[in-house]
Amino acid sequence: MAYDYDKSLRPGKLPHIWCPGCGHGIVMKGLIRAMDTCELDRKNTAIVSGIGCASRISGYIDACTLHTAHGRAAAFATGVKMAKPEMNVIVVGGDGDGTAIGGNHFIHACRRNIDMTYVIMNNFIYGMTGGQFSPCTPTGDKASTTVYGNPDPVFDISKLAIGAGATFVARTTAFHATQIDKLIAEGIKHKGMSIIEVIDDCPTTYGRRNQFRSVIDMMKRLKDMAVPVAAAAKMTAEQLDGKMLTGVLHKEVRPEYTEQYAKIIDLAKSA
Amino acid sequence: MSSRKAEIEIIERYCKGCSICAEFCPTKVLAMDAFVVKVVDADACIACMQCELRCPDFAIKVHKN
Amino acid sequence: MAKKVALLQGNDACAQGALYAGCMFFGGYPITPSTEIAEVLSIELPKRGGKFIQMEDEIGAMASVIGASLAGSKSLTASSGPGVSLKQELIGYACIAEIPCVIINVMRGGPSTGMPTGPGQSDVQQARWGTHGDHATIAVAPASVQEIFSETVRAFNLAEKYRMPVQVLYDEIVGHMRERIEFPEAGELEVIDRTAPTDSPEDYKPFDASKSDVPPLAAFGSDYKFHVTGLNKAADGFPTTKAELVDAEERRQISKVEKPEARADIESNEEYLTDDAEVVIFAYGSTSRSARYAVNELRKEGIKAGLFRPITLWPFPENRIAELAKQVKAIVVAEMNLGQMLLEVERVAKGTCATPFIGRVDGEPINPGQLIAQVKEAL
């Protein structure tokens, strides 16, 4: 049978707002499959997003959805999770939203290791505002605000997340559709802060400015640049130049924030 | 009963014509007709589901037989 | 049985008031002169199963408060000028998404870092217009430690009843001074909880105002699934750009606070010797205490002075001020800023009486002597 996405989508919302070939739809489908795999009760699941194209996912999936302000999703989600630790909390958003204006909330949610799953779609650009460079736009690339080439160094989101303390960090691409749901599901099952970085394509505002003739070109590049961590172990630095490691990049066990806070409550009550 | 491995349903009003499905179909079942994808060789389908998985627009449903 | 009494600092009373009102979540960030509120709640909230979190910044604090409120907890944040400036973005979010929450602003001077340990009253217009866009504002300004307690309770009630953010503004003087407080017994002060929906989860629309202009709010994690956004939205909560829907929603959200019945419910003023007054001092917060002192002194000299103290700053008590303006020769406006509520008094008085002004921004309170001199000059 074809996969039944309809039961997870709000009626009457399709077609969605994303441009032809934008990978966000592929990621949203992966998220829905992961939610099914984990048998998440939608009434007990909050999907929290910020502002931007990717953040519109919250409007489509039938759950408790919170479309917040630019960059603030992780902080709103922290409030939801603290108030109701029994809820499943999923954050969705883009690279600009999550690592520029929302960078502080992002790193601190990682540091706390609060139990939520953050699916961050990295398409190297601010899409909704028309293609300005983000902290993830490759140096030298073109954006509407870097017509001479981007002078900025880039954030590696996964490394940032690991450095900040997230206890599950995985990466894949919009091309690797079968891996998206598996990694998100693993993230949901993981106790603590899980980051799933999906390298995504923005044909409209990034591709056209950077010599991608089509969506297909962009998809092919996603395919080519991905190297599974296991395979990378056998490759030389030279071979890995320009590649992106995919799969589970980091996994550790560390006390989860709301569980730690539950202990504080016990302490305070007995004091 | 068809001997095909699967029936492919295209929801045309959702399709935005990105062509990802057609491009990465291993058996060339799909092809673009102007801005909408069409099934051009239904018998070639091996039910790999890649088109359904990769369609960003929820426009393809592959019903396995 | 005698009531429990204590000598309490204003900020401590604020925290105690929040607990009385049923606050179960505090998200904050340290800033002088409000920090004691966070300190007290970090101790007291977990004792009753509540949650305290010190967030990474002021914006995150405000975000966490909205998230927690949406998950069903009565939620509070506390800050001061520079922090409240940062929170403005999400105060606007709480307005449009109609999320009940309480924001305490222990006012110091400014702009910017200003004088962190000195008092000020210069955030009163920020409370009204700090976030962008058209919106209604509810803000209250207690003037004593006891009143900080009761107004914090009332702020929670108003937030829950009108489904919106409510700000409590008091200056550093009342925030940091200690006075005797009598703790109300449980049940003595009214405690209001938000209206829960009676519609079935399938039929629930989070902004459906057909039955009440304050639509019931469900909680995340209950039986209700719904969407909340900062975009202009229709009754079902989903974004819309349809002009008539956007217009109706904007106007409803303002009128739910500014319509006469709501104003009558929200407004709270104290009047002292205004009945026969020829001159009235308009003052709030700690300045009103100086003003009362001045009024007593002036009365001893036979001068018919009175005090009008708005406890609710917003909505502005325009009807009563308009009446007083017709009665008196002058309304002397006194505040620790350079003329913020003065603008409102002038707007409402429409020139029917004089509106002399006395303001300070030097980190010192307005003292009774200054007020006495100003009143005499006005006559």
Next chain:
Amino acid sequence: MTKRYEIRFSGAGGQGLITAGIILAEAASIVEGKYAVQSQSYGPEARGGASKSEVIISDSPIDYPKATVVDACLAMTQEAADKYANGIKDGGVLLLDSDFVKNEPKGNFKTYKFPITRTAKEEVGREIVANVVALGAMIALTDVVARESGEKAVLAKVPEAFLDLNKKAYSTGYDKVKDLLK
């Protein structure tokens, strides 16, 4: 006319003078049921340098919560004396720690002094209770609350292990000043 009495405690940050002010306000408002407002200096100055704590006591509600003209002032250090022993009203009183304040502020008030900190150390046994010695002394000097009320407020504030120490500190300070006044 209702009586309004203003007392200022000043010294170095960390000497416990804010606590002394709070205890006096509790003695007045909780023990004796009068009205009292306590306020203090904040920020860096409260952590070093000169710090102050002010208490206003009245038998009717207190409108203006800040000191206007001070009836009584305590200065435990020279810096505090220089900075805060002003605005004392004519006929008011000033109490100094005579070991630390060598240049006495001048004005139309009466000055009393004894080595407050040394008394705490040598006669009570712990320097740390100098603030309670000073509190006892100020209450003796002003009679703004009854001796017993002050003691009750002190004992309600301190941990059980230190009850005797503080009781001794309070009465030592009180008696020193009553001797000076004889």
